[in-house]
Amino acid sequence: MSVRRLVVVGASLAGLRAVEAARRDGFDGRITLVGAEPHLPYDRPPLSKRFLDASGTDPVPPTFRTEEALRTDLGAELLLGDPATFLDTAARTIVVGGRTIGYDALVVATGATARRLPGAAGLTGVHTLRTLDDALAVRRALDSGARTVVIGAGFIGAETAAAARKRGLDVVVVETQPTPLVRAVGEAMGGALASLHLRHGTDLRCGLSVTSLEGEERVERVRLSDGSVLDADLVVVGTGAVPATDWLEDSGLTLSNGVVCDETLCTGAEGVYAAGDVARWHNPAFDRLMRLEHWISAAEQGAVAARNALNPAAAKTYATVPYFWSDQYDSRIQFVGVPQSDEIDVVDGDIEGDQHGVALYRGGDRLVGALAVNRPTEIMKYRGLIARGASWAEGLAFARSRSRSRHTTDA
Amino acid sequence: MKITVDRSKCTGLGICESLSPDVFEVDDAGELVLKTDTVPAGILSDVQEAVAGCPTEALRLEP
Ligand SMILES: Cc1cc2nc3c(=O)[nH]c(=O)nc-3n(C[C@H](O)[C@H](O)[C@H](O)COP(=O)(O)OP(=O)(O)OC[C@H]3O[C@@H](n4cnc5c(N)ncnc54)[C@H](O)[C@@H]3O)c2cc1C
Numbered sequence: 001m002s003v004r005r006l007v008v009v010g011a012s013l014a015g016l017r018a019v020e021a022a023r024r025d026g027f028d029g030r031i032t033l034v035g036a037e038p039h040l041p042y043d044r045p046p047l048s049k050r051f052l053d054a055s056g057t058d059p060v061p062p063t064f065r066t067e068e069a070l071r072t073d074l075g076a077e078l079l080l081g082d083p084a085t086f087l088d089t090a091a092r093t094i095v096v097g098g099r100t101i102g103y104d105a106l107v108v109a110t111g112a113t114a115r116r117l118p119g120a121a122g123l124t125g126v127h128t129l130r131t132l133d134d135a136l137a138v139r140r141a142l143d144s145g146a147r148t149v150v151i152g153a154g155f156i157g158a159e160t161a162a163a164a165r166k167r168g169l170d171v172v173v174v175e176t177q178p179t180p181l182v183r184a185v186g187e188a189m190g191g192a193l194a195s196l197h198l199r200h201g202t203d204l205r206c207g208l209s210v211t212s213l214e215g216e217e218r219v220e221r222v223r224l225s226d227g228s229v230l231d232a233d234l235v236v237v238g239t240g241a242v243p244a245t246d247w248l249e250d251s252g253l254t255l256s257n258g259v260v261c262d263e264t265l266c267t268g269a270e271g272v273y274a275a276g277d278v279a280r281w282h283n284p285a286f287d288r289l290m291r292l293e294h295w296i297s298a299a300e301q302g303a304v305a306a307r308n309a310l311n312p313a314a315a316k317t318y319a320t321v322p323y324f325w326s327d328q329y330d331s332r333i334q335f336v337g338v339p340q341s342d343e344i345d346v347v348d349g350d351i352e353g354d355q356h357g358v359a360l361y362r363g364g365d366r367l368v369g370a371l372a373v374n375r376p377t378e379i380m381k382y383r384g385l386i387a388r389g390a391s392w393a394e395g396l397a398f399a400r401s402r403s404r405s406r407h408t409t410d411a
Numbered sequence: 412m413k414i415t416v417d418r419s420k421c422t423g424l425g426i427c428e429s430l431s432p433d434v435f436e437v438d439d440a441g442e443l444v445l446k447t448d449t450v451p452a453g454i455l456s457d458v459q460e461a462v463a464g465c466p467t468e469a470l471r472l473e474p
């Protein structure tokens with residue numbers, strides 16, 4: 001059966017890349033892009049970075065394409081403002097706002113939703129940071145000089161704290177784990193990176209949880225598990241995101257921390273592929289199921305999922321060495337690979353002491369991950385090594401040759 | 412084919428370097444360096460992937 005209609009659910013990075021790839025490959029059938037948010041597709045990384053900077057004027061939303069470009073250049077029908085609520089894989093239809101829409105090929109790109117804090121409902125001044133509307137609200141609070149408490153020292157929490165400090169505001173970061181960034185870079189390097197907060201005057205409190213948020217209508221205080229109480233006008237909840245799969249509960253797709261897919265991003269239902277933060281696929285590069293919440297894989301998966309959905313007979317596998325970056329204070333942190341490891345070796349610089357350096361991660365006898373802090377020229381070279389399946393010994397030898405050449409250049 | 416980079420868009424994230432290390436390299440200051448501005452024989456498809464993969468659409472290939 002030839003594919004005449006492609007439907008993409010989720011109008012963000014992965015969904016947009018799906019539409020673009022379909023057209024780039026010459027697909028001339030109908031494309032419908034369905035998005036729950038009323039906004040045109042926009043870029044999220046800036047939301048916790050420069051979008052929060054004080055600028056005096058209202059910031060421009062980081063929209064990817066104009067409506068005109070989406071409709072005319074890409075020839076996409078836009079259905080924005082209502083979520084898809086149902087998928088019937090036998091009839092090949094979805095339901096959006098009471099309407100039933102048929103598809104030949106479907107890309108599920110509904111991303112992830114910020115985890116909320118239980119018990120925060122009804123209090124104003126408490127925000128997650130996932131959407132443009134969230135970012136506008138956080139920005140407004142920072143503009144008014146809010147005393148800020150950030151819950152969760154992951155990347156989004158850390159970036160938000162940095163934005164508040166840049167404006168000279170008092171900020172406390174509360175984290176239940178013993179160090180920041182445990183999930184992203186592991187406990188040891190998370191500990192080294194705690195130095196970033198301390199150096200910039202952020203009050204970092206690890207190993208504590210929030211027991212309650214207090215206030216009349218607005219949040220006024222945050223109570224912690226050690227009994228301490230923090231005054232707050234703004235609370236930003238950065239405790240992670242959950243894949244947006246609610247609407248697929250009755251679809252028959254396999255859901256387990258995301259939509260489970262094979263190495264071609266196929267969900268198992270005919271014509272249905274998934275991409276981005278919602279997809280948990282078999283990554284051949286590490287031979288395991290992975291769900292990433294990283295910009296680059298979401299963009300790449302969007303394109304692969306659309307191509308495979310349009311031409312399943314020629315479906316290509318998607319293998320990748322995960323990569324993400326984060327900008328905090330004046331530092332750029334970059335990570336490639338996976339943080340689960342048997343040993344970590346700081347091979348260059350001093351990450352804890354002066355926030356510059358490279359750390360390598362060993363899994364068995366393989367190099368599985370690399371962290372670069374303010375070493376932008378190093379990181380992609382390790383991504384190449386990991387992609388080739390380099391051994392730990394090769395990784396260390398390469399690091400030695402890099403630091404030798406660094407010393408020669410410095411001299 | 413000639414490669415150009417729009418410096419006002421490039422954020423030095425290095426996606427291009429990971430896809431085509433013979434042409435692109437981010438330097439110590441986080442600035443992208445083109446090791447050559449014409450596409451070397453045999454790696455056009457890598458360079459095309461790098462151009463398509465750049466998150467900020469900073470790269471162009473021109474005849
Ligand atoms: C503040 C912030 C900063 C970030 N910074 C970085 C960074 O520095 N580096 C990095 O690598 N990554 C970063 N990320 C992660 C990156 O932005 C995500 O990986 C990427 O946005 C994922 O794209 P996606 O299209 O899969 O999902 P999303 O961007 O989550 O988009 C999914 C879309 O689907 C919509 N949707 C959900 N359910 C439905 C439904 N039922 N029907 C229709 N539409 C639906 C949602 O409204 C949403 O618009 C950041 C994320 C955030 C939130």
Ligand code: SF4
Nearest residue numbers: 421422424425427465
């Ligand atoms: S991928 Fe794009 S933004 Fe990143 S370094 Fe290359 S040209 Fe610059």
